[in-house]
Amino acid sequence: MTEGQYRHVYVVIEHIDGKLIPASLEMLGEARRLFDDYNKRYNLNEKVVAVLLGHNIKDLSKTLIEHGADAVVVADHPNLKDLINVIQTKVVNQITLSKEVAEKVEPSYANEYLRPRYMFFAADSIGRHLSSTVLADLDSGLASDVNKLVISDMSITHHIKTGGKPLMYDKTLEMYRVDFSGFLWTTILCLDNRNEKISVREYSPQACNIIPGAFQPIDPDPSRKGIIIDFEPKFDDADLKIKVLSQTFVKSEVDFENYKTIVGFGKGIQAAPEKNIKLVEEFANLIGAQVGITLPISKNVFSASPATTSTYMIPARVIGTSGSKVGPMLYFAIGLSGAQQHLAGMEESGFVIAINTDEESPIKDASDIFLKGRMEDVLPLLMAEIKKEPQLVKAK
Ligand SMILES: Cc1cc2nc3c(=O)[nH]c(=O)nc-3n(C[C@H](O)[C@H](O)[C@H](O)COP(=O)(O)OP(=O)(O)OC[C@H]3O[C@@H](n4cnc5c(N)ncnc54)[C@H](O)[C@@H]3O)c2cc1C
Missing domain, CATH: 3.40.50.620 (HUPs)
Incomplete structure (x- = not known):
């Protein structure tokens, strides 16, 4: 050479x-x-x-x-x-x-x-x-x-x-x-x-x-x-x-492509939907992550404030066969069971951390780290630890 x-x-x-x-x-x-x-x-x-x-x-x-x-x-x-x-x-x-x-x-x-x-x-x-x-x-x-x-x-x-x-x-x-x-x-x-x-x-x-x-x-x-x-x-x-006669860029309401970390949540928020979604939002903001949801969350099965509903309980955030396929470096699966249709949308994630009360949930087998516990208890502890490590904060 x-x-x-x-x-x-x-x-x-x-x-x-x-x-x-x-x-x-x-x-x-x-x-x-x-x-x-x-x-x-x-x-x-x-x-x-x-x-x-x-x-x-x-x-x-x-x-x-x-x-x-x-x-x-x-x-x-x-x-x-x-x-x-x-x-x-x-x-x-x-x-x-x-x-x-x-x-x-x-x-x-x-x-x-x-x-x-x-x-x-x-x-x-x-x-x-x-x-x-x-x-x-x-x-x-x-x-x-x-x-x-x-x-x-x-x-x-x-x-x-x-x-x-x-x-x-x-x-x-x-x-x-x-x-x-x-x-x-x-x-x-x-x-x-x-x-x-x-x-x-x-x-x-x-x-x-x-x-x-x-x-x-x-x-x-x-x-x-x-x-x-x-x-x-x-x-x-x-x-x-080859000629392009007309062209429309369909902008996704939710940008999953440009995030290293995605926080997905599911029906585990049910005990206090508004409060728990705010907790997920706070966590995602802290680490610079995008927020995704499971399909049922988009079907208005839980009531929350209009602002929360219109921001988070929307089809554009659904991850899975009925929504987006994502492949971030890190995926947090919070209060979601890991149904086949959801896994199909996030299985290309680099590393998966699940927070769930039930260790029989299928998400356990799809995760690298399984944190057994209520999201209401685990997330505040996790955030307190992350705040001690400045390089983890806002790591978009
Ligand atoms: C044709 C078809 C297409 C579908 N497409 C999709 C799709 O694209 N995406 C999708 O997501 N689903 C899809 N579904 C739905 C899918 O089958 C599941 O029903 C859905 O994913 C389950 O949502 P979930 O995990 O939020 O709820 P659940 O299955 O009810 O799971 C809730 C989880 O939260 C845990 N939990 C409860 N309380 C707490 C707490 N306090 N803290 C932590 N964890 C807690 C529970 O242990 C449980 O594991 C589709 C279904 C069909 C039939």
């Missing part, structure tokens, strides 16, 4: 209705933290490059620089107004493979530049799709639903990749994801083939899509400097055959 062929981390930015989605800034924050350390460790000057596609979106560049981008490559074109995967894939790859862009990003690395070293996408419906098609075109690997990243040098011994010999792989991106309902951390590596007897080839970029909410953005700094690179995309007539 020629060391200089692979440079920088390219972060593919998403926006809706002219606004950046939180996951874009979170990915930039993590890229910034990783690359500050990376450049120091390896004595390099590689960049965090934001890739921004759309129409009339150039104004967003400044925010991206304030949030950690060294360079923003902007493809601002009427053909990019709508989210059409084949077109987006094509333009993202025109940018990633462009020597002219690389020359502007960091001239000293431009001569040998072939591709990005790393690429990040958001693990939402748009980013998951786009990352798979971009990486298929680039013929490299992709890890999905990642929530921890480390760059390290590691010795790998593998019967196919290295022919059974220990070989050093420098600047390897360790991409972690939670599997088997949180019982296992899987580390995914995108490694070159270095077994001369079988095949030798390099895989770059090392790419992943990242769970929204997994990382924190950095504090915006209006004095940060970065460059904005205008990119003129090229289209074939064939690309433009």
